Amino acid sequence: MVPRKSVLLFLQADFFVHQLRNKMGDFMSYDHKAIEKRWQTYWDEHKTFKTAPETSGKPKYYVMNMFPYPSGQGLHVGHPESYTATDIMARFNRMRGFNVLQPMGWDAFGLPAEQYAIKTGHNPADFTNENIKHFKKQVKSLGFSYDWDREINTTDPEYYKWTQWIFEQLYKKGLAYEDEIMVNWAPDFPGGGIVVANEEVIDGKTERGSYPVYRVPMKQWVLRITKYAERLLSDLDDLDWPEAIKEQQRNWIGKSTGAAVFFKVDGKSDYQVEVYTTRPDTLFGASYMVLAPEHDLVDKITTSECRADVDAYKAKIASKSDLERTDLNREKTGAFTGAYGINPVNGEKIPIWIADYVLSSYGTGAIMAVPAHDTRDYEFAKKFDLPIRQVIKGGDISKEAFTGDGTHINSAFLDVLDKKQAIEKIIDWLEEHDAGHKQVNYKLRDWIFSRQRYWGEPIPVIHWEDGKQTLVPESELPLRLPHLNQDQMKPSGTGESPLANAKSWLEVTRQDGVKGRRETNTMPQWAGSSWYFLRYIDPHNDKVLADPEKLKYWMNVDLYVGGAEHAVLHLLYARFWHKFLYDLGIVPTKEPFQKLVNQGMILGTNHEKMSKSKGNVVNPDEIVDSYGADALRVYEMFMGPLTQSKPWSTESLAGIRRYLDRVWRIFTSDGDGINPIIVSENDHKLDKIFNQTVKKVTEDYAAMRFNTAISQMMVFINETFKAEKLPKKYMNAFLQLLNPVAPHITEELWQRMGHQETIAYATWPTYDESQIIEKQIEMAVQINGKVRAKINTPVDISRDELAKMATDNPDVKKQVADKNIVKIIAIPGKIINIVVK
RNA sequence: GCCGUUGUGGCGGAAUUGGCAGACGCGCUGGACUCAAAAUCCAGUGGUGGCAACACCGUGUGGGUUCGACUCCCACCGACGGCACCA
Secondary structure (H helix, E strand, O other): OHHHHHHHHHHHHHHHHHHHHHHHHHHHOOOHHHHHHHHHHHHHHHOOOOOOOHHHOOOEEEEEEOOOOOOOOOOOOHHHHHHHHHHHHHHHHHHOOOEEEOOOEEOOOOHHHHHHHHHHOOOHHHHHHHHHHHHHHHHHOOOOOOOHHHOEEOOOHHHHHHHHHHHHHHHHOOOEEEEEEEEEEEOOOOOOOEEEOHHHEEOOEEOOOOOEOEEEEEEEEEEOHHHHHHHHHHHHHHOEOOHHHHHHHHHHHOOEEEEEEEEEEOOEEEEEEEEEEOOHHHHHHOOEEEEOOOOOOHHHHOOOOOHHHHHHHHHHHHOOOHHHHOOOOOOOOOEEEEEEEEOOOOOOEEEEEEOOOOOOOOOOOEEEEOHHHOHHHHHHHHHHOOOOOOOEOOOOOOOOOOOOOOOEOOOHHHOOOOHHHHHHHHHHHHHHOOOEEEEEEOOOOOEEOOEOOOOOOEOOEEEEOOOOEEEOOHHHOOOOOOOOOHHHHOOOOOOOOHHHHOHHHHEEEOOOOOEEEEOOOEOOOOOHHHOHHHHOOOOOOOOOOOOHHHHHHHOOEOEEEEOHHHOOHHHHHHHHHHHHHHHOOOOOOOOOEOEEEEOOOEEOOOOOEOOHHHOOOOOHHHHHHHOOHHHHHHHHHHOOOOOOOEEOOHHHHHHHHHHHHHHHHHHHOOOOOOOOOEEOOOOOOOHHHHHHHHHHHHHHHHOOOHHHHHHHHHHHHHHHOOOOOEEHHHHHHHHHHHOOOOHHHHHHHHHHOOOOOOHHHOOOOOOOHHHHOOOEEEEEEEEOOEEEEEEEEEOOOOHHHHHHHHHHOHHHHHHHOOOOEEEEEEEOOOEEEEEEO
């Protein structure tokens, strides 16, 4: 027993020595905690990144991120990714002489705060401010060069005053209106149900929480975004945005060109059904019609024999959620109304059905069915045994609908024509006979703008007892949220907003004694984020939303970075508000964001999306603590192209930290001052690599290719380890190149190199092209496309000389000895290819 | 089903205009230092065959254009994201 115990003790002692030496090893690398704290404090105290006035005479550069929702969970590793990307652009352009505006703020309205308040009795405002404090501390620990004097918070009354003000302008122009419309009602949503916007419905369920959505009629506030559909679509073309996002917006707006056609109802001449079709050329093939079950005419035209069936069908549809209604594998269903429509082009009587495959919200909610040439109509006709009449040659109508182009048949004056010609001709005919006209349609629907919630901007409207409705006067804005206690905030169960419980806030009396009630719905979270990029420009202005002169100088945003999940919601709403403000003459540009970049997702080490349940979440706080903010920043930029998804690797992160240690060591040689081999004279050994590095890093930053910029800086440091002397000028310039990615360590070393001022405004280094171009280069000689030899040639050699040099090469001679040279391709500086047979 | 993105070593990725595929990093292997290890520094590292010089194969698959293709064209397969009865 005794010996074993002593062995154990010995092993333990050895282990401690091991630990101690590791600790000492750490001292050999740089002390990121002290350095990062020191420079963050310095930047704060000196307001280093305060934006210069508009009168500075410098060109402007406005760069921003999609501001975060300050959740209680704090930062995840995706935040530093996009924030570092913009910070590099901000710091890079600052050194290049731009006046840089890089702000940060908080998108702080939202459901979690309200739900937390209901659960715990805390005030959502206090809770939100706590979260912001925590978030801000985390963000600050990463050393981003924000102008913190411009910080904004959407829940601050001084901010939402202007959100409400914009709403009032929309109201005055008739673009904000209250309407009894079919809304997306999610009754199971915690807090007594909620109405959500069309954009917030995913697969028939709410985007947040996945609760089923039903279409029910309700009185709601709606913004007339459809009025801007065409401009929202066509102005996309000039934007420097990812094609995927532009395409998603185009699809969402969903423009289509076709025709409206009027069908009289047989025997009821006061009624006519207007249908929308993109294929008016197939009018002769229409064999029945379909109305959406909710269509106004249904009750009016249904015959008494069919009424029971129709009512039963309508009742069945009403009880279904959107998800059930849109299940594609579901069989087509419908009911016959007993009525007939008259085809204007040939006077034929065709039956009118109702079916839920026709949507009340698109077009006119009614269609003419051409089963021979439309897949959906074909399925329906087969199911209910309705006639199928071919009017275009092609396909096999006995098997499936033919939707392609072809020659028209059985179509009187359209016969022989193709699709395009036939469409033109039938539209002319319809217009001549008052039976229809050309029509453009959009899938885009108006923006359902009210939410039955407490924690949002109050809609500044008063409903008076005499039936009138007025805006809260602009001079009384902001209309502040009243304080509610825990009980008052609880859901009413009727779908009404908790604000209905704020009696003293709710009830108002006009000067003439008429009583009124405030609107109790609040705005959706998207309201505050639809214009915040304007407020950063002039965040403390209490007279106007922002000074027009300042807007003129700063707009529009030169670079906007954020996640692709906002492809339609936020980005479409923000464009809509911006265009509206443009029309009012408030903003000088048609579009808010000239260039948009979506950062890719950072996945877990297992290549899967990070999630708590998978246990693959990386916490940035822990990385900053053990590796440092600089290492995290450099690593996240080195992982791969910004726009791509890429998996996390702690080993690779450690490699980046080793690189920063190497940088530290080459500058300090682990002493107190700087490495003695850094000297004023230049032995020219590093000329080429230095100039190459400046060139590549400058170009790569400008194109946001951060991973390759970093790899070039690694190559440079590898070269310095082989050098005997390091020119001071080059080493200073290197610090500037690295600074945008790793700002703390470079400030520290910059100071050690003897500078008194921050590195942030040092003029960006230039390179000498002549130092990069070589006089003598190695060129590959290919034989039949395969590299068989390498030769050294002067760079300015002629084509013929080059060909001769190649064929004179002994290796080449050996290879071609018994073959015929057919052709020699010789391009100086590129390649030599000898084609032989 | 439609639209978009994407496919390169053991892994992350590079190759800017059609011109030497695999820069840089991770990992791995070997060496120096050390009593030993860690750290650090140096070197090697696509696969197969060969002592070697070298040869052959190699950028999702199959074809094509070209003196030459990761790159351009056609067809297909897989992964990711979005839309989804929009007439």
